[in-house]
Amino acid sequence: MLDHEQVAIHAGRRSRLPVIVAVHSTALGPAAGGLRLWHYPDWRDGLTDALRLSAAMTSKFAVAGLPIGGGKAVVALPEGMELDADRRRDVLRDVADVIASLSGVYATGPDVGTSPADMAVIGETTPHVFCKPTDLGGSGDSSPHTAQGALAALRAVSRRLHGTSSLGGRSLAVIGLGRVGVGLARLLAAEGAVLTVTDIDLDKQKISDELGAVWRSPDEILAADVDIVVPAALGSVLTSRTAADLRCRAVVGPANNQLATPDVADLLYQRDIIWVPDYVASAGGVINAISAELHRVSADEARARVRAIEDTVDDLLDTAQRCGQTPAQAASELARRRLSATSPAKHRFTWPDASLLARTGGRQRVRATRRSTP
Numbered sequence: 001m002l003d004h005e006q007v008a009i010h011a012g013r014r015s016r017l018p019v020i021v022a023v024h025s026t027a028l029g030p031a032a033g034g035l036r037l038w039h040y041p042d043w044r045d046g047l048t049d050a051l052r053l054s055a056a057m058t059s060k061f062a063v064a065g066l067p068i069g070g071g072k073a074v075v076a077l078p079e080g081m082e083l084d085a086d087r088r089r090d091v092l093r094d095v096a097d098v099i100a101s102l103s104g105v106y107a108t109g110p111d112v113g114t115s116p117a118d119m120a121v122i123g124e125t126t127p128h129v130f131c132k133p134t135d136l137g138g139s140g141d142s143s144p145h146t147a148q149g150a151l152a153a154l155r156a157v158s159r160r161l162h163g164t165s166s167l168g169g170r171s172l173a174v175i176g177l178g179r180v181g182v183g184l185a186r187l188l189a190a191e192g193a194v195l196t197v198t199d200i201d202l203d204k205q206k207i208s209d210e211l212g213a214v215w216r217s218p219d220e221i222l223a224a225d226v227d228i229v230v231p232a233a234l235g236s237v238l239t240s241r242t243a244a245d246l247r248c249r250a251v252v253g254p255a256n257n258q259l260a261t262p263d264v265a266d267l268l269y270q271r272d273i274i275w276v277p278d279y280v281a282s283a284g285g286v287i288n289a290i291s292a293e294l295h296r297v298s299a300d301e302a303r304a305r306v307r308a309i310e311d312t313v314d315d316l317l318d319t320a321q322r323c324g325q326t327p328a329q330a331a332s333e334l335a336r337r338r339l340s341a342t343s344p345a346k347h348r349f350t351w352p353d354a355s356l357l358a359r360t361g362g363r364q365r366v367r368a369t370r371r372s373t374p
Ligand SMILES: NC(=O)c1ccc[n+]([C@@H]2O[C@H](COP(=O)([O-])OP(=O)(O)OC[C@H]3O[C@@H](n4cnc5c(N)ncnc54)[C@H](O)[C@@H]3O)[C@@H](O)[C@H]2O)c1
Pocket: 110, 111, 112, 113, 142, 143, 144, 146, 175, 176, 177, 178, 179, 180, 181, 198, 199, 200, 201, 218, 232, 233, 234, 235, 254, 255, 256, 282, 283, 285, 286
């Protein structure tokens, strides 16, 4: 059975590439989620990705306490296809046409393979887009905020493991040195963490050297003998096989959809490895974008909301421990409670809509003060 409210699949008018927009849920509000422009063996693999990623966005917004639904867009590039500037623009205009046809039910932002500059191109056709460059009125690159949010999640886990939220001297293995991964690795290095890193792009070894990190191949890194493994690349890195190989005490990172199948969360729990659901640890980017672009709060307030991920993770780990659950079960129950507490009929607004600001500005679940270290 299809869990999603709607899935649009179009052959792009200009590019002829498959443009997929999956709207999983608008129960909490108009749907949002990034645009992934990535290579897939078959476009149907891109569809599978869009379905899973959009469902994760529903949980991400629900746990973050934001009045937004879950969606995602994917353009499935055939393996080996490179886009020159003109062709890339054609693809983005094709995506914009599909989004415009949905009349505000879904708004897009950056994800793997796309950037604020791409959002600017989409914004030429439709207002249903976020994270455009700041000089065009958007909130800009989401990745530094995603990295800060992942750092906040890591602090909560560090406190569980070591009694302090400081990551100085802790060993972490970062998988993927893309926009979020490299930002997070830099924050960790600045705090004195001992880093092991990898990427499929061997040019990233320069960044590894610059950070004083140990470079491992993508195949080896999951079994690295570190405190925490930090997935920051693509999904499905945690399988029953890789879960058995892990030597860390926790897996916490910004990559979306880390589990190949949901039961891997149970395998990690049985091995006494803390896994923070990706949709919790990766929420910093959207928390910042929604706070800045829809709620119009100050940059300081948006940052405080991102840092509050530390409290959310603390609460989830407490609940999981108290109830004898995995953190995944605790997070999914929280999301389910928030989703069932709303009536879809109430959400007639689209994105961006002034009435959304008026009705939801006060609904953030953010503590005014952060607890200090440890
Ligand atoms: N950009 C954001 O604000 C944001 C927000 C939330 C979640 N995320 C998620 O974080 C992850 C990274 O996003 P990004 O924006 O940094 O993307 P990106 O495209 O900038 O970086 C991805 C990096 O992962 C590397 N990579 C791909 N496959 C790999 C593999 N098998 N092993 C090692 N490295 C591999 C790529 O070479 C690239 O350097 C994605 O899962 C994304 O969905 C991103």
